[in-house]
Amino acid sequence: MNIPVTVIGGYLGAGKTTLLNRLLADPQGVKLAVVVNDFGSVNIDADLIANREGETISLTNGCVCCSIGDNLALALHDLAERPDGPQHIVIEASGVADPVRIADYAASHPRLFLDGIVVVADAETVRERVQDKYVGDLVRDQLAAADVIVLSKTDLVDADACRQVRAWLAAEVPGARVVAAPGAGEVADLVLSGAAGCEAMSRPRADDEHARQFATWSFVRRQTLDGGALRAAIAALPPAVVRAKGVVRLSEAPERRFVLQLVGRRWSLEPEAGEVRDDWASDPSVIVCIGLADQLEPEGLEALFAATPTGHVPQAARALLRREGRS
Numbered sequence: 258m259n260i261p262v263t264v265i266g267g268y269l270g271a272g273k274t275t276l277l278n279r280l281l282a283d284p285q286g287v288k289l290a291v292v293v294n295d296f297g298s299v300n301i302d303a304d305l306i307a308n309r310e311g312e313t314i315s316l317t318n319g320c321v322c323c324s325i326g327d328n329l330a331l332a333l334h335d336l337a338e339r340p341d342g343p344q345h346i347v348i349e350a351s352g353v354a355d356p357v358r359i360a361d362y363a364a365s366h367p368r369l370f371l372d373g374i375v376v377v378a379d380a381e382t383v384r385e386r387v388q389d390k391y392v393g394d395l396v397r398d399q400l401a402a403a404d405v406i407v408l409s410k411t412d413l414v415d416a417d418a419c420r421q422v423r424a425w426l427a428a429e430v431p432g433a434r435v436v437a438a439p440g441a442g443e444v445a446d447l448v449l450s451g452a453a454g455c456e457a458m459s460r461p462r463a464d465d466e467h468a469r470q471f472a473t474w475s476f477v478r479r480q481t482l483d484g485g486a487l488r489a490a491i492a493a494l495p496p497a498v499v500r501a502k503g504v505v506r507l508s509e510a511p512e513r514r515f516v517l518q519l520v521g522r523r524w525s526l527e528p529e530a531g532e533v534r535d536d537w538a539s540d541p542s543v544i545v546c547i548g549l550a551d552q553l554e555p556e557g558l559e560a561l562f563a564a565t566p567t568g569h570v571p572q573a574a575r576a577l578l579r580r581e582g583r584s
């Protein structure tokens with residue numbers, strides 16, 4: 258099983274460490290390794306991290322997206338090669354780093370895969386920062402790289418200002434998934450579901466006295482699904498869906514299982530690694546979506562996925578499948 262890697266980016270002071278600490282406060286049993294890049298004179302971020310279960314690696318002598326990229330590559334290599342390594346790796350980028358370059362390091366090791374890029378944006382200051390003549394381009398690039406944008410410090414602005422900044426982000430970053438200041442369990446839902454199974458993802462969210470931001474929706478079918486229809490449905494998912502995971506069987510290779518991973522704008526649908534098992538043939542296809550509770554529309558999602566079972570595959574496609582010896 259390959260190890261998912263999440264990159265947390267965002268400008269200086271945006272609230273990356275707060276997000277990380279919320280994740281570490283409730284890692285939901287996932288064994289985490291955290292790589293922190295902070296190269297200021299005081300290494301505050303690493304001091305704040307109170308991680309008991311996992312491990313924290315601090316890279317401090319430069320920026321991991323450029324000057325000390327080799328150190329990051331080595332640290333990731335070391336984590337990936339360990340026999341009892343982590344189940345998930347989270348990299349906290351420095352405030353001036355380009356998250357895409359860090360993500361490239363994560364994607365270059367065969368045992369690691371880039372799960373997603375989460376960029377933290379300060380609700381109070383992000384628009385000013387983008388206008389800034391010195392750092393504006395950097396902040397804009399960070400936002401553009403985001404699969405999910407976490408809006409921080411929403412308690413410092415009123416509801417109206419919060420709506421405005423969300424609308425602005427939606428225009429600035431097409432298709433952006435914007436999540437407002439997630440609490441501890443929510444950060445885990447957002448970041449760690451890549452390492453969790455569908456079952457863990459589909460458990461009820463409302464286990465907290467605060468109004469929970471997320472809701473889940475599940476899709477289960479006994480039949481195999483049509484890969485083309487499924488890929489089209491995933492690509493058409495609304496921005497209300499921030500996370501999805503699935504283990505499905507496709508008519509194009511019914512003996513296999515395929516794993517769907519979706520983090521905001523990023524998704525993949527790949528054959529499950531390892532040997533094909535005989536008992537997979539009777540497995541149902543399961544997809545679980547986590548989305549913003551106030552925007553998630555179960556009927557819309559149901560309609561979107563309704564065409565995915567093979568019953569809807571046109572005759573011509575069936576003939577093609579038979580020719581290729583798959584049915």
Ligand SMILES: [Zn+2]
Binds near residue numbers: 320321354
């Ligand atoms: Zn850099």
